Amino acid sequence: MPRLNAYVRNPRFLENTTVRPLYLVMPTNAGHVQDAVRCGRRHNMSIRVRSGGHDYEGLSYRSVNASDFAVLDLSELRTVLVDSQTSTAWVESGATLGELYYAIGNVSDVLGFPGGVCPTVGVGGHFSGGGFGTLMRKHGLAVDNVVDAELVVANGTVLNRTTMGEDVFWAIRGGGGSFGVVLKWQGGLVTIPATVSVFKEAVSGSEGAVDKVTRWQKVAPALPGELYLRVRVQEKKADFRASFLGGCDDLRRVMNRSLGLNGADCKEMTWVESVAYIWLGSNATREDLLSRNTSKSESPNSFKATTDYVRQAIPRDAWAEIFGKLV
Ligand SMILES: Cc1cc2nc3c(=O)[nH]c(=O)nc-3n(C[C@H](O)[C@H](O)[C@H](O)COP(=O)(O)OP(=O)(O)OC[C@H]3O[C@@H](n4cnc5c(N)ncnc54)[C@H](O)[C@@H]3O)c2cc1C
Numbered sequence: 001m002p003r004l005n006a007y008v009r010n011p012r013f014l015e016n017t018t019v020r021p022l023y024l025v026m027p028t029n030a031g032h033v034q035d036a037v038r039c040g041r042r043h044n045m046s047i048r049v050r051s052g053g054h055d056y057e058g059l060s061y062r063s064v065n066a067s068d069f070a071v072l073d074l075s076e077l078r079t080v081l082v083d084s085q086t087s088t089a090w091v092e093s094g095a096t097l098g099e100l101y102y103a104i105g106n107v108s109d110v111l112g113f114p115g116g117v118c119p120t121v122g123v124g125g126h127f128s129g130g131g132f133g134t135l136m137r138k139h140g141l142a143v144d145n146v147v148d149a150e151l152v153v154a155n156g157t158v159l160n161r162t163t164m165g166e167d168v169f170w171a172i173r174g175g176g177g178s179f180g181v182v183l184k185w186q187g188g189l190v191t192i193p194a195t196v197s198v199f200k201e202a203v204s205g206s207e208g209a210v211d212k213v214t215r216w217q218k219v220a221p222a223l224p225g226e227l228y229l230r231v232r233v234q235e236k237k238a239d240f241r242a243s244f245l246g247g248c249d250d251l252r253r254v255m256n257r258s259l260g261l262n263g264a265d266c267k268e269m270t271w272v273e274s275v276a277y278i279w280l281g282s283n284a285t286r287e288d289l290l291s292r293n294t295s296k297s298e299s300p301n302s303f304k305a306t307t308d309y310v311r312q313a314i315p316r317d318a319w320a321e322i323f324g325k326l327v
Helices: 002-006 032-043 097-107 123-129 161-172 207-223 248-259 271-281 285-292 314-326
Strands: 024-026 046-050 069-072 080-083 088-092 148-151 181-187 196-204 228-236 237-244 267-271
Touching: 002 069, 032 046, 032 069, 032 148, 032 181, 046 123, 046 237, 046 267, 080 097, 080 181, 088 097, 097 123, 097 285, 123 181, 148 161, 196 207, 196 248, 207 228, 207 237, 207 248, 207 314, 228 248, 237 271, 267 271, 271 285
Parallel strands: 024 069, 046 069
Antiparallel strands: 080 088, 088 181, 148 181, 196 237, 196 267, 228 237
């Protein structure tokens, strides 16, 4: 139980009513994964694959209906090998994003990988689903930068990009983990300037939050690709956070011209330090990226996020109404 619960990231599923697996398999090499897949098939035991356990519905470790199943937990398969000569990295699925970013930062200050902002998310599930993060406006999603992978398929054999073929290779990058067990991924690293800037500014209702959020919708799509600027609207405030591939002078200029923000607390650092700063806060160090404990800023309560899109900007009146309802 402790091992199963260690990577249950949604506390709701720690309750007794959760349908738990009959077996927990923790492979330490590729052969163990192949054996588990073959064994499951022979005994008609379905397998759920878990890497970082961040699935919001807990589907990597629980069943919705009463059933017998096994969990294949990849958390012991977490080697990251960075090759600065070819600007690539092989990362095993059980590594976290934080472990991947840390390993890249240890080798170079001018290489990075576009992926999500939460360091405890597992590479296996994240790359199987897409991977949004601060570099996406310039470099795309995590899956756009995966160049090879090793996949254990239903008969237990291991395929790489060449042997699985381009259709399957396309499907495992976004298809949600239905095509086999991905052992490891090869990512193409992207070039990052030695200086990255981060910036936070909270604007209250009386400081013009409604106008700024309304304007942000219009200007954000046209901002330079080097700039990731998100706004979180809560507690009657608009909380702007930016990460910029460049120095503070340039970031302040863009922020001031586009949104009238002054960027007083802008800080310059390396990319890997900026990754720690954005999720873990201003006192975080790059070593904090290695922690597998649920990140400081994650709620200890049940937490779920979802993404939606609007085709037209939300009008100012609607934002005023939304701010009026916030507590
Ligand atoms: C706190 C938090 C922050 C997040 N932040 C971001 C973010 O910034 N950007 C973003 O894009 N997403 C983000 N997510 C969403 C996250 O990327 C997905 O939930 C992702 O699927 C989690 O991967 P995991 O390995 O941790 O989860 P798991 O629960 O282990 O796996 C998720 C799914 O992938 C399958 N799977 C896992 N490993 C493998 C494998 N090796 N082979 C085949 N299938 C596999 C599982 O069976 C399951 O269906 C966040 C989620 C949380 C909870």
